[in-house]
Amino acid sequence: MEALALLLTTLNSFISIYTVLLIIRILLTWFPNVDWYKQPFALLSQLTDPYLNLFRSIIPPLGGIDFSPILGFLVLNLIQSVVLPSVARVVAGLVLSYPAA
Numbered sequence: 713m714e715a716l717a718l719l720l721t722t723l724n725s726f727i728s729i730y731t732v733l734l735i736i737r738i739l740l741t742w743f744p745n746v747d748w749y750k751q752p753f754a755l756l757s758q759l760t761d762p763y764l765n766l767f768r769s770i771i772p773p774l775g776g777i778d779f780s781p782i783l784g785f786l787v788l789n790l791i792q793s794v795v796l797p798s799v800a801r802v803v804a805g806l807v808l809s810y811p812a813a
Contacts, residue, residue, distance in 0.1 A: 765780075
């Protein structure tokens with residue numbers, strides 16, 4: 713049980729950190745002089761673009777505006793606020809119903 717709690721806490725922390733990286737990535741796109749081929753911007757791009765590209769294939773940029781981060785944030789928020797707590801409740805229920813040896 714403790715290992716699963718640690719895993720769920722780690723996933724929750726990862727999603728929080730990744731959300732901050734996405735926010736930084738989006739804010740930096742407002743500055744046209746950012747060189748995405750030099751560090752640290754290249755690393756940020758390598759970390760966030762594969763995830764955002766999943767959503768760019770669903771909704772391509774319209775009129776020069778990229779809506780993929782909105783879907784990205786929605787999915788991360790759904791995982792963090794619905795999926796992880798649900799898994800924690802199911803596991804806690806299984807542990808409580810399992811007879812002690």
